[in-house]
Structures are given as C-alpha cells and as structure tokens.
Amino acid sequence: MLTLLFDGVAYGMLLFVLAIGLSITLGLMNFINLAHGAFAMAGGYTLVLLMQKAGWPFLPSVLMAFAVSALLGLLLEVTLYRRMYQKPHLDQVLFSIGLTFMAVAAVDYFVGSTQQLVQLPEFLKGRTELWDGALGMGHYRLAIILVCALLAMGLQWLLVHTRFGAQLRASVDDRRVAAGMGINVNTIFMATFAVGSGLAGLGGALGAEVLGLDPIFPLKFMIYFLIVVAVGGTSSLTGPLLAALLLGIADVAGKYYVPKLGAFIVYTLMVLILMWRPQGLFSRGNT
Amino acid sequence: MSAVSDSLRSRAGARWWEFAIWLLLLVLPLLLPKHSLLISEITIIALFAMSLDLVLGYSGIVSLGHAAFFGAGAYTAALFAKHINPDPLTGLVFATALTAVLGLVCSPGILRGSDLTRLMVTLGIALILQELANKMDQITGGADGLQGVVMGPVLGYFEFDLMGQTAAWYALAITLLVFLMLRKLVHSPFGFSLKAIRDNRLRAQAIGIPVHARLITVYTLAAAIAGLAGGMQAQTTSFASLDVFGFDRSADVLLMLVIGGTGWLWGGIIGAVVFKTLHSMVSALTPQYWTFWIGLFLVLLMLVGREKLLRPWTWGRRS
Numbered sequence: 290m291l292t293l294l295f296d297g298v299a300y301g302m303l304l305f306v307l308a309i310g311l312s313i314t315l316g317l318m319n320f321i322n323l324a325h326g327a328f329a330m331a332g333g334y335t336l337v338l339l340m341q342k343a344g345w346p347f348l349p350s351v352l353m354a355f356a357v358s359a360l361l362g363l364l365l366e367v368t369l370y371r372r373m374y375q376k377p378h379l380d381q382v383l384f385s386i387g388l389t390f391m392a393v394a395a396v397d398y399f400v401g402s403t404q405q406l407v408q409l410p411e412f413l414k415g416r417t418e419l420w421d422g423a424l425g426m427g428h429y430r431l432a433i434i435l436v437c438a439l440l441a442m443g444l445q446w447l448l449v450h451t452r453f454g455a456q457l458r459a460s461v462d463d464r465r466v467a468a469g470m471g472i473n474v475n476t477i478f479m480a481t482f483a484v485g486s487g488l489a490g491l492g493g494a495l496g497a498e499v500l501g502l503d504p505i506f507p508l509k510f511m512i513y514f515l516i517v518v519a520v521g522g523t524s525s526l527t528g529p530l531l532a533a534l535l536l537g538i539a540d541v542a543g544k545y546y547v548p549k550l551g552a553f554i555v556y557t558l559m560v561l562i563l564m565w566r567p568q569g570l571f572s573r574g575n576t
Numbered sequence: 577m578s579a580v581s582d583s584l585r586s587r588a589g590a591r592w593w594e595f596a597i598w599l600l601l602l603v604l605p606l607l608l609p610k611h612s613l614l615i616s617e618i619t620i621i622a623l624f625a626m627s628l629d630l631v632l633g634y635s636g637i638v639s640l641g642h643a644a645f646f647g648a649g650a651y652t653a654a655l656f657a658k659h660i661n662p663d664p665l666t667g668l669v670f671a672t673a674l675t676a677v678l679g680l681v682c683s684p685g686i687l688r689g690s691d692l693t694r695l696m697v698t699l700g701i702a703l704i705l706q707e708l709a710n711k712m713d714q715i716t717g718g719a720d721g722l723q724g725v726v727m728g729p730v731l732g733y734f735e736f737d738l739m740g741q742t743a744a745w746y747a748l749a750i751t752l753l754v755f756l757m758l759r760k761l762v763h764s765p766f767g768f769s770l771k772a773i774r775d776n777r778l779r780a781q782a783i784g785i786p787v788h789a790r791l792i793t794v795y796t797l798a799a800a801i802a803g804l805a806g807g808m809q810a811q812t813t814s815f816a817s818l819d820v821f822g823f824d825r826s827a828d829v830l831l832m833l834v835i836g837g838t839g840w841l842w843g844g845i846i847g848a849v850v851f852k853t854l855h856s857m858v859s860a861l862t863p864q865y866w867t868f869w870i871g872l873f874l875v876l877l878m879l880v881g882r883e884k885l886l887r888p889w890t891w892g893r894r895s
Contacts, residue, residue, distance in 0.1 A: 329893055378636050378691040380878045383834060386827050399885045434813055508823060512699060542772025553707040555627030560685060560700040567689025 292426075293542050299430035301537025302437035303499060306531050307492035307510070308517035309444065310362075310485020316461045316523030317478055320375050323385040325489055325514055326507030327392035331360040332490020333497040333506065336395060337405045351494045358490020363483040370482065371475075389507045397504040405502040433495055440488070445526050456482060461523075491570045516559050522569030532570065594842075598752060605744040612740035618852050619747040620809045623754060625844030627801035633838030634831075635794050636774030637686055640695045640826055641702030642802055644682075646818035648674045649803030650810040651716060654725045657811065662728035664736075664811050666748070671711045671807035672800050683792040699823070706821035721817030725810065736812070743812035750808060754801060760840055761797075765847020770794055772840075791875060795810060831874060834882050 311325040332354035339350040365388075373384050409429055448454040460469040460474050468474045493502070500510065513536065521532030536555065543554035562570060601619075605612045632813065651672040661667065691875035697822050709716045716722055729735045734742045742770040761767055772780040781787050796852045810816040819825065836847025853874075 315692065322694065369875070369879065376878070376881075378832075379632070379834075380882065382638060382640065382695065382829060383874050383882075386830075387871040387878065390867040390871030391875065392871075394865045394871065398865055398868070485881035512703060515692075515696055515699075519692055549711055550707075553704060553711065556700045556704045556707065560697055560704065563689065563693050563697050563700070564685050567693045 291420075293545055294538060295426055296430065297541040298357065298534060299427075299433050300499065300541055301534035302434050302441075303492055304497045304513055304517055304537055305533035306437050306440055306488055307496065308489075308514040308533060309526070309529060310482075310487075310489045311514050312518045312521065312523050312529045313457075313461075313481050313485050315518055317457070317464075318483060320370070320374055321378055321381050322370075323511055323515075324388035324392065324507065325381060325385075325486075326509075326511045327389050328358045328362055328486040328489040329493030329496075329506075329510070330392060330396065330502070330506045331361055331493070332487075332542050333493035333502040334400060336488065336497060337407060337502060338400070340408060347408075351491065352495035355487045355491040358493070359483045359487030361490075362486025363479065366479050366482040389511070391503050400504070402504050402510060405497065407502075409498060427486065430433070432498070436495065440491075440573040441526065441530055448526060452538030453477070453480075481528035482512070512556075516555070520559060520562055528569060580727060598755075602745075602748055602752070605741045605748070606838065609739060609741060610852070612744040614773075616740055616744040616747040616812050616850070617736050617809075618848050619744070619751050620812070621829070622739040622845040622848035623747075623751045623808070624802055624805040625829050625836070625848050626755070626758060626841060627798045627805065627844075628829050629833055629838055629841070629844050630758065630762075630794055630798040630801070632833060633840070633843065634767065634774065635771045635791060637696055637795070638691050639686070639698040639831075640800075640823070641698035641700070642829060643821050643823075643825040644702035644705050645697070645802035646806035647702070647709070648678055648823065649806030649815075650728070650816045650820045651709060651722065651806075652803070653807030654810040654814075654816040655715070657727055657791075658722070658725050658801045662726055664727055664730050665810065668750070668807045672804045675803025675806070676796050676800035677880060679796040679847070680792065682799070683795040686795055687788055687791060699826075700824060702821050702823070706818060709821065710818055716816075717747070719818060722810075725814045725816070725817065727811050727814060738837070740812070747808050747812060750804070752774045754804065756839060758801075762841065764886060766793075831870070834877070 301443045307329050308325070308506050310328070311322055314320050314322050314325070335354040335357045336350045339345040339353055340347065345353070366424055369384075369388075373381050376384075393416065412428075448458065456472045456477055457466070459470070459472060493506070498543050500506075516536055517529050520536070521529035521557075523529075539558060540552070543550065546555070604615055608615070624642075624646055627645075628639065631639055631642070633636050649671040652674045653667045656667040656670050659662070660670075680837050682697075682701050685701070686694050689697075710718055714718070727736050730742060730746055734746075736746075762770075769780065769785045769790055771792060772783075772785060777787060806820060809820070832847030832851045833843055834847070835845035835850050836845065854870075855866065858869050862869070
C-alpha cells in the first residue's frame, strides 16, 4: 500500500518535471505544443547514447541530456515555433503533430525501434524496506523524488523571488501590458522555452528507466503531459504539481488494483474532471 | 432582404462540375475494377473527413479524437453483423444510431472551456473507447481484432465480392446520399448559424442563436456520420481492430481536411484522395518512415499557411 503510494509519487514527480515546460509554454504564449514529448525523448536518447556509445557515467549524461534538449528547444523556438504563435490553435496542433511524427520516424531511422535499457550506477540500485516491508523504496525512485522536489522548489523560487520570475509572471498574466512596460517578452519566452525543453529532456533521461524509452515515447506520453497541464491549469506551479502527483498515484494504483481496466481509470477521471471544471482543477477563477 | 437571401441561395446550387465528378466517381468501380477495394477505402475515409469538417470547418471545434466515433461505429456494425443480423443496411442504421447517442452523451465536453480542454476531452474519449475495446476481449477480440464477421448481401441481392466492386458502390452510394443531405444542411439557416458561431460565438449568442443547442446538434450529427463511415469500413472489410480508435487516425483525418480545405464539403473528398495517393506513393518509396515525410509536410504547410495550399495564385505573396 505505502509502496504503491511511494511509486505513484515518484511517477508523479517525474511527470511534473516532464510537463512543466509544456504548462509554461501554454500559459505564456497560449501555444498548444504536442511535440513536447519529443524534447523529453531527445533527452532520454542523449543519456542512453552517451552511456552506451561514449561510455559516459550516469550523472554527467543526465546533465548533458538537459543541455542537449534545452539547446534543441532554443534552436527550434527561434527558427520555427516563433512563427506559429499568432496562428490559430488548429495550425499549432497540426504543426506540433508534424514535428512529433518527424521526431518519431527520425529516431526510428537512426537508433532503431527497440526499447532502450539504462544501466543505473551502483549507488542508485537497491531497495530499502521499512516497517517489515510495508514500505519498499527503490533507491533510484527515491533519488527521482528528491531531485524532482528540489527542482520544483528551485523553480518556485525562481518564479517568485527573482526579477526574471516576476517578468515571466507578468508576461503570462498579460502579454501586451508586459511588453508595454518594457519587458522583452520574446527573450523571456525564448529562455523559458529552452528551460522547459531542457527540463523535459531531464525528465526523459531520469525517466528512461521507469517509463521506458522507444521511438513512440512522444505519442505514448503526450496524453499524460496534456492531462497534467489541462487538469492542473497553467496559472501556477502548484496546480500542475498536484495534478501530476494525482495522476501518478491514480495510474500506479489503478494498474495495480484493477489491471483489467488499465489506463481506463485515468482517462475517465480526466474527462470527468474536465467536464466538471473545464479550466482545470486548480485554476484561479475562470476566464 | 431578398437580395441577401438571393446571394445566400446562389451558392447553394450545385455546379455542373459537381454532377460530373459524382458521375465519374459512381462509374469508377467499372472503369478500374482492380482498384475497387482502394476506391471503397478512400470513399469511406472521405465520408469520415466530411463528418469532421462539420465539427471543425463549420463549427470551429478542434477535435483530436474524432476516431472515437469512427471506431464505435466500426465495432457496433461488426458486432451487430456477427451476433444479431448480417444485413448490412440494418447494421449500418443501428451503428449510426448508436454513435449518435454516443455523440450526444459526449457533447457536453465540447461546450465549455478552451481549445485545450476540448482537445483533451475528445482525445480522452477516443482513448477510453480504445482501452475498453482492448480490455473487453471476450466480446471484441482485444488486440487481435474482431474476426469472423460475415456480411449478408446488400438489399438482399448484391453479395460482397472479393474484388470489392459491390463494396465500392455501396460506399459510394451511401456517401453520395450523406453528401446531398449535408449540402442541404450547410446551406440552410442552420448551417449559417453554425458558421456564425464559429466566427464569433459571443456575437452569435447576442443575436439569438442558441449556441449550445446548435453545437450539441451538430456534434451528434457529426458523430453519427463518423459512425456510419466506421460501420461501412467494418462491413466492407469484414473486420474491426483497435486501430480504428487510434490517435493516428484522428490526426490523419485532420490532415486530410487541411489538405482539402476546411469549411466546404469537397474538402474531405479532395483531402482523402490526395492523402491516400500521397500515402501510397511515399510508402512505396520508404515503407517504414513515411510518417517522417507526412510530418515534414505538415510542418512546412503550417509555416507557410494552410490557406495558401488551395490558392496557388497567392503563393508569391507574403502573408
């Protein structure tokens, strides 16, 4: 029971780090980026390829995964995404589906369609049992929770206590007024997009062992990222965090207790929540 | 007043080329008997795209899960033929009615919230149904697909043949009927009120259009037509599998509509023909990686603006 809760929290934390970039993109530019999972996949493959082909150790590879995805996000933002902000949502959706399809096929072509395995370093293997096995904690999952919690706190601090965070919040609230006050919204967004993509890559790298990694990763998990954002709302960090935890726990518990229903519970829950509160569970007021 | 109604009515008439194309389409299974199966496949997809156009092009609702209704229709028709009655038309009516009810039940989800909410609800419904079909494997056959469907002859007279000529005519005839009905519909006051809702929902409400009732009606109708298309697909292939609910299917049909142009009935037909032709050409070259080229096509199309695709004379201009 507690073990399930623990696994669910680890899963949820991972989803939070994966989806937070999407949430910011959506809140800031009102851009529906279905290709977000592709950045996560880029991070995951960076980790796997660095470890397998170049023989890098685990930790530097994780950092590199962040850097590569962030760079990729930066490049694509400047060259492609920037032109799509003013277009209707349908165009944005099709554009990002197109990017996702390209990413899936490209990875399939260059790396192959097999599931990738990650060799964890020794110090992250193993398991601690507490209270006669009532709570079993995999060390890797524990590390994931710690890292993601630190990241969440760091992001919260960045958002609330720095000048950049204030500018970002102002731009999310009202882009035109923010621009009028002399905030360079384009630069803010470029930086945010890069960091969001980097975090997705980091999540993809950390999650490669837990979630699995193959070329259809962006399509398989797209719905999960979107659930986090749609249910959590885009107005704060806590909304997506709670939504991600809820989703993680519901998914793990659902698959354990009623494996016959599989992901059915999660999808039904999402549809019902969105029918009940279309702006998300944790949104401020409604617009 | 009469000038307005004249100008609105002038567009409603069928042009000569529309008759010519439909005549050509109807004799196509005679001209190309070897490609009958492909003809029926494309026709069914075109009908599916038309039903999405009703939601997307005419009412402005972005749906990422229209395959939910296509799949529901397919499974209903296949199960109906297998367990209740092998007559195709009865099965089709049943499948259409059932998906209409499903559409009605799902329609509250598309009324409120932002585009993202609608995307998620439509996508979620398709996923729920896919998951259901997957897990209820004693009825649906699960991941293996529903096999052992034997169809009776159409109207008690025309057997489905191996060449697929009957299937092609069956699909073409029903699609033509729906096309005529939709043509009537979109040029009626009802159709104009939908466009008004799409263009400015607030204003439409202000001039007295019952927005929610209209959207529920059109969504239910679109679901029914998608179910009809799915039912025909299951009947002509005697098979239904999980991929009828797939995300790829919803995405493909969106792409078809965009190729053919949204907001006019021919868009779905043109899009389906072009898409299937492209598909078979590209996958003949690179069978495994054709999604890459489709993706590239989508990205480029969206960057230059999809409205330019159908208007070659604007290609030189900047948007």
